[in-house]
Amino acid sequence: MIRVRDPHPWPTTEAEAVAIQERLRPLVRxxxxxxxxxxxxxxxxxxxxxxxxxxxxxxxxxxATLSVVDSAVVRGKAEFPYVPGLFAFREAPSLLQALAELSVEPDVLVCDGQGLAHPRRFGLACHLGVLTDVPSIGVGKTAMGHYEPPGEERGAWTPLRLDDEVVGRALRTQRGVKPVFVSVGHRFTLDAACDLVLRLAPKYRLPETTRTADHLGRSALR
Structure with a gap:
């Protein structure tokens, strides 16, 4: 069972949310x-x-097999407004509840979002990684920063930069499809994160972790 190691009150204002990110950011590894x-x-x-x-x-x-061995669904309501850079405060509370319901504790969290690729270098993957102390990475569908298109072959990548700092990679998971954007969340290296994403995406652009969670969530909404 995953436990939240450093819980904090969930904010009601942008200023409170930014202050929480600034306080937790130094804990990221x-x-x-x-x-x-x-x-x-x-x-x-x-x-x-x-x-x-x-x-x-x-x-x-x-x-090894990419088969689903455990899952959890939590229905809720977003209590925090949509604000760029503060997306975790809409989604993290319910995701933490879902993680707590798992019977199999995963070795890594693969978030549909950003990690270090964030204006304050503390995206959803960093936030969840720090609160659970579980290794985590972010795999975004859109770029948070600037990049040159990587080569067309599977596994090709180019640096993702934000404010002239490398914050992740644009990674080609399949030939002829758009890259995904990989960034470290917590307790991971960028090389290892990209290697893992390629293992999790043998056939499609997005890793199977994201595809199966997306399908489960959409099915639960219907």
């Missing part, structure tokens, strides 16, 4: 990874149209 990654959790949040109603979905995959 950008080095090391588990010796052996056997299970990986995909985290995703689905929203009902024109509503703050949401479903937080977590799937745990066996990395």
């Amino acid at each position: 950008f080095d090391g990874e588990p010796r052996e990654i056997r299970t990986a959790a995909g985290l995703d949040v689905a929203y009902r149209d024109e509503s703050d109603e949401l479903v937080a979905a977590v799937t745990v995959l066996d990395v």
Whole structure:
């Protein structure tokens, strides 16, 4: 069972949220990874149209077979408004509840969002990683920063930069498709994060962790 190690009150204002990010950011570790990654959790949040109603979905995959070995769904409501750079405060509370319901503790969290690739270098993957102390990475569908297109072959990558600092990579997971944007969340290296994403994405652009969590969340909304 995953436990939140450093809980904090959930903010009601932008200033409070930014202060929490600034306080927790020094706790992020950008080095090391588990010796052996056997299970990986995909985290995703689905929203009902024109509503703050949401479903937080977590799937745990066996990395060797990419089969789902555990999952959890939490229905809730976004209590914090949508503010760029503060997205975690809408989604993290429900995702943490879903993580707490798992019977299989994953070796890594693969977040549908950003980690270090964030204006304050503390995206959703960093936030969840610090609060749970579980290794985490962010895999975004859109770039937070600037990059040159990587080569067309699978595994090609280019640096993702924000404010002239390398914050992640644009990674080509499949030939002829758009890259994904990988950044470290907590207790991981960027090299290892990209290697893991390629293992989790043998056929499609997005890793199977994200695909299975997205499908679970959307199904729960119907």
